[in-house]
Amino acid sequence: xxxxxxxxxxxxxxxxxxxxxxxxxxxxxxxxxxxxxxxxxxxxxxxxxxxxxxxxxxxxxxxxxxxxxxxxxxxxxxxxxxxxxxxxxxxxxxxxxxxxxxxxxxxxxxxxxxxxxxxxxxxxxxxxx
Amino acid sequence: xxxxxxxxxxxxxxxxxxxxxxxxxxxxxxxxxxxxxxxxxxxxxxxxxxxxxxxxxxxxxxxxxxxxxxxxxxxxxxxxxxxxxxxxxxxxxxxxxxxxxxxxxxxxxxxxxxxxxxxxxxxxxxxxx
DNA sequence: GACTAACTACGAAAGATTTCGTTGACCGTA
DNA sequence: TACGGTCAACGAAATCTTTCGTAGTTAGTC
Numbered sequence: 001x002x003x004x005x006x007x008x009x010x011x012x013x014x015x016x017x018x019x020x021x022x023x024x025x026x027x028x029x030x031x032x033x034x035x036x037x038x039x040x041x042x043x044x045x046x047x048x049x050x051x052x053x054x055x056x057x058x059x060x061x062x063x064x065x066x067x068x069x070x071x072x073x074x075x076x077x078x079x080x081x082x083x084x085x086x087x088x089x090x091x092x093x094x095x096x097x098x099x100x101x102x103x104x105x106x107x108x109x110x111x112x113x114x115x116x117x118x119x120x121x122x123x124x125x126x127x128x129x
Numbered sequence: 130x131x132x133x134x135x136x137x138x139x140x141x142x143x144x145x146x147x148x149x150x151x152x153x154x155x156x157x158x159x160x161x162x163x164x165x166x167x168x169x170x171x172x173x174x175x176x177x178x179x180x181x182x183x184x185x186x187x188x189x190x191x192x193x194x195x196x197x198x199x200x201x202x203x204x205x206x207x208x209x210x211x212x213x214x215x216x217x218x219x220x221x222x223x224x225x226x227x228x229x230x231x232x233x234x235x236x237x238x239x240x241x242x243x244x245x246x247x248x249x250x251x252x253x254x255x256x257x258x
Numbered sequence: 259g260a261c262t263a264a265c266t267a268c269g270a271a272a273g274a275t276t277t278c279g280t281t282g283a284c285c286g287t288a
Numbered sequence: 289t290a291c292g293g294t295c296a297a298c299g300a301a302a303t304c305t306t307t308c309g310t311a312g313t314t315a316g317t318c
Binding site: 011014015018077079080081083084085087088090091092093096097098099100101102103104105106107108109111113114116117118120121124125 | 140143144147206208209210212213214216217219220221222224225226227228229230231232233234235236237238240242243245246247249250253254
Binding site for chain 4: 139140142173178195
């Protein structure tokens with residue numbers, strides 16, 4: 001017991017998770033440097049967020065080095081699916097088809113992307129058959 | 130000028146917007162009653178939220194009656210697309226195809242839904258051609 | 259007119275999120 | 289050993305979100 005479900009990451013937390021997914025396990029310094037391209041939070045801000053994320057269980061921390069090394073607890077895709085499921089419930093009345101179609105209409109997806117999506121659909125229907 | 134972009138609605142605000150989309154223009158009382166099925170916020174909580182939403186520009190208010198009548202400023206679909214675009218940027222690196230495919234894989238969509246999505250794809254590609 | 263019911267307005271409080279300054283610990287090197 | 293740089297920890301503040309109690313207003317009824 002005690003395995004509380006991982007909470008939905010906030011905006012700032014999600015930005016940090018994205019760095020961890022891309023870079024793999026990283027120190028606060030590395031995450032801060034990566035974020036500084038797009039965000040301008042200070043070093044201690046990122047540190048504090050990552051400490052909070054450790055408390056929440058969003059990341060794990062290896063303290064064996066002086067500069068602690070953080071890793072995302074859940075994979076990128078699992079987190080993305082969780083966020084989508086959450087949005088589906090909150091904004092789309094739980095209908096996945098509505099969500100997908102709105103996403104398509106909003107996306108201005110390129111022909112290549114539409115093609116990739118179609119192939120993915122084919123694959124899903126094969127598996128279903 | 131002065132037309133600030135409408136901010137992303139919070140969770141509680143989105144629940145209220147959903148009622149307004151479904152019911153059309155409504156009083157606080159009506160929204161509160163509709164929400165009470167799933168939420169248990171008090172009347173004044175809903176009132177306060179709707180006043181804040183008026184300040185933010187998320188809803189408009191008709192004060193000609195004693196019980197003010199509120200309407201969602203933006204349509205359901207436009208808001209949904211905004212939320213999806215936001216999530217796409219924050220969690221999917223701006224890739225609509227990744228978002229759609231994750232949504233499909235998470236959705237356990239039925240065959241009917243898959244079919245509807247495919248038809249929608251057909252339609253999009255026709256328009257593109 | 260007095261009473262009651264329904265409503266808005268206001269302010270405050272609790273909680274969550276984001277920010278960062280300061281402090282003290284640690285490490286390498288001069 | 290002292291100095292300079294890097295780091296984690298802590299606490300506090302600013303903002304945003306959500307909550308609701310209280311007060312005052314309006315409308316209808318007896």
